Amino acid sequence: MNPWRVIFRREFRAYFSTPLAAVFLVVFLFMAGVFSFSMGGLFERGQADMRSFFQFVPWLFLFLAPALSMRLWAEERRLGTIEILTTLPISLWDTVVGKFLAAWSFSLVALALTVPLWITVSWLGDPDQGVIAAGYIASAMVAGIFLAIGGFVSALTKNQVIAFVVTIVACFLVLLSGFPLVLNFFRGWVSPAAVDAIASVSVLTHFNSLMRGVVEFRDVVYFVSGIFALMVATTFVVDWRKSA
Amino acid sequence: MRELISANNLHKSFAELRAVNGVSLRVNAGEVVGFLGPNGAGKTTTMRMLTGFHDPSSGSVSLNGFSLADDPIPARQTFGYLPEGAPAYPDMTVREYLQFIASARGIARREIASKIDDVAGRVRLRGVLDQVIETLSKGFKRRVGIAQAIIHDPPILIMDEPTDGLDPNQKHEVRELIRTMGSTKAIVLSTHILEEVEAVCTRAVVIAAGRIVFDGTPEEFESKAPASITRNRMDYVFRQLTAPAAEVAL
Ligand SMILES: Nc1ncnc2c1ncn2[C@@H]1O[C@H](COP(=O)(O)OP(=O)(O)OP(=O)(O)O)[C@@H](O)[C@H]1O
Ligand SMILES: [Mg+2]
Numbered sequence: 256m257n258p259w260r261v262i263f264r265r266e267f268r269a270y271f272s273t274p275l276a277a278v279f280l281v282v283f284l285f286m287a288g289v290f291s292f293s294m295g296g297l298f299e300r301g302q303a304d305m306r307s308f309f310q311f312v313p314w315l316f317l318f319l320a321p322a323l324s325m326r327l328w329a330e331e332r333r334l335g336t337i338e339i340l341t342t343l344p345i346s347l348w349d350t351v352v353g354k355f356l357a358a359w360s361f362s363l364v365a366l367a368l369t370v371p372l373w374i375t376v377s378w379l380g381d382p383d384q385g386v387i388a389a390g391y392i393a394s395a396m397v398a399g400i401f402l403a404i405g406g407f408v409s410a411l412t413k414n415q416v417i418a419f420v421v422t423i424v425a426c427f428l429v430l431l432s433g434f435p436l437v438l439n440f441f442r443g444w445v446s447p448a449a450v451d452a453i454a455s456v457s458v459l460t461h462f463n464s465l466m467r468g469v470v471e472f473r474d475v476v477y478f479v480s481g482i483f484a485l486m487v488a489t490t491f492v493v494d495w496r497k498s499a
Numbered sequence: 500m501r502e503l504i505s506a507n508n509l510h511k512s513f514a515e516l517r518a519v520n521g522v523s524l525r526v527n528a529g530e531v532v533g534f535l536g537p538n539g540a541g542k543t544t545t546m547r548m549l550t551g552f553h554d555p556s557s558g559s560v561s562l563n564g565f566s567l568a569d570d571p572i573p574a575r576q577t578f579g580y581l582p583e584g585a586p587a588y589p590d591m592t593v594r595e596y597l598q599f600i601a602s603a604r605g606i607a608r609r610e611i612a613s614k615i616d617d618v619a620g621r622v623r624l625r626g627v628l629d630q631v632i633e634t635l636s637k638g639f640k641r642r643v644g645i646a647q648a649i650i651h652d653p654p655i656l657i658m659d660e661p662t663d664g665l666d667p668n669q670k671h672e673v674r675e676l677i678r679t680m681g682s683t684k685a686i687v688l689s690t691h692i693l694e695e696v697e698a699v700c701t702r703a704v705v706i707a708a709g710r711i712v713f714d715g716t717p718e719e720f721e722s723k724a725p726a727s728i729t730r731n732r733m734d735y736v737f738r739q740l741t742a743p744a745a746e747v748a749l
Contacts, residue, residue, distance in 0.1 A: 338582040
């Protein structure tokens with residue numbers, strides 16, 4: 256078996272060995288329902304699509320992704336198992352990849368469980384399936400970048416609660432930097448190029464761009480390279496912290 | 500005999516504190532080294548450098564010819580390691596945990612079940628294989644730690660206080676196990692029980708304040724006590740070697 260798959264399997268199963276998995280999935284689906292049907296006005300808008308659901312996905316993952324990522328490294332450090340994990344004949348990079356993919360796959364399971372919503376919408380009307388597919392891709396990307404941020408933060412501490420809170424704040428900042436309110440605030444006094452730069456690091460900007468239904472190379476590159484860079488940084492932090 | 504462990508001039512500092520200060524250690528196949536020293540002497544820190552968990556501040560480690568710094572993966576393949584306190588994932592069963600370790604150690608999938616059965620027999624875990632680790636008693640957790648260290652039959656074994664928390668029967672069995680394995684492997688184990696060194700080790704290494712202060716056979720160790728000391732001779736030598744002179748004089 257590939258080294259990263261050994262880690263992946265253990266981590267993925269670990270999510271299901273505690274009540275966390277059930278709580279997470281129930282909360283995710285419940286909130287997804289609340290957002291799409293009541294707050295998003297799925298019925299009132301008289302239009303069968305999943306926009307109302309997707310537009311809330313970043314806010315949903317803002318709180319749920321940190322709950323998945325907080326234990327990734329903090330728990331290993333608290334239990335002392337990091338000493339076994341990092342002396343197994345598996346490279347740290349493979350371990351980081353395995354852990355990230357486990358957390359990400361779990362969030363994809365949550366997304367997959369919203370398929371009944373898609374069936375309902377498709378049955379009620381004739382939504383643009385391409386836009387829906389793009390929405391799912393955008394949602395998976397947002398989950399990925401939040402989990403990568405969370406994994407990095409988790410590597411910095413042995414306290415899961417701290418990891419959770421700091422991750423929410425960090426994710427909130429990268430999400431918010433594309434918010435019109437924030438951009439308008441900057442627009443008053445910094446150059447337009449700087450405003451564009453701030454907007455371009457924003458998760459929300461790229462998420463909305465993907466959601467429009469055109470899967471642009473630029474946006475995918477943004478997410479994938481962001482995730483990759485954070486995983487490289489995580490590898491360095493784990494390596495540095497284990498010797499300190 | 501083959502030299503399996505070769506540690507050269509290891510130093511480790513934590514901020515101001517010099518935890519390990521120039522430790523060199525060579526261990527051949529067939530040697531069981533008892534690593535002794537008072538609390539805080541640097542035993543755990545040294546073993547962490549031998550396994551690559553801690554990078555040394557200076558110095559180098561080779562395991563079975565592989566440099567830990569340059570060839571970490573092949574080097575890590577050569578040993579089994581029981582860290583201090585025998586950490587393990589509390590919400591896995593013993594079997595799941597050993598399956599994880601076995602596959603991480605590269606044991607082929609079809610061999611894993613028989614390896615687990617074999618190791619569970621050797622450290623008496625058969626009755627608890629499907630119990631969640633969290634619910635095991637301290638001694639059983641320690642046995643799980645030993646099991647994961649030996650499941651792949653490595654040429655090198657590094658064990659930090661392997662018999663801590665075991666009942667007298669289990670202590671005896673683990674010592675027998677170590678003695679048996681010691682005929683072909685290079686084993687380093689730390690302990691605070693001096694009789695254990697006499698019982699299982701071919702060599703005693705004593706560390707105090709980060710430096711090696713004795714390296715020799717258990718017999719040589721004991722014979723450092725003057726003839727006038729008739730009881731607890733090893734304890735006496737240990738105190739002489741490791742306690743600051745002023746304290747011994749008192
Ligand atoms: N991560 C760390 N950060 C700071 N200091 C440390 C760290 N690890 C160990 N030390 C210090 O290094 C010294 C040696 O510790 P070590 O754990 O190696 O001792 P030991 O010989 O294993 O002791 P014991 O018999 O109590 O297990 C101690 O003073 C300890 O406080
Ligand atoms: Mg110790």
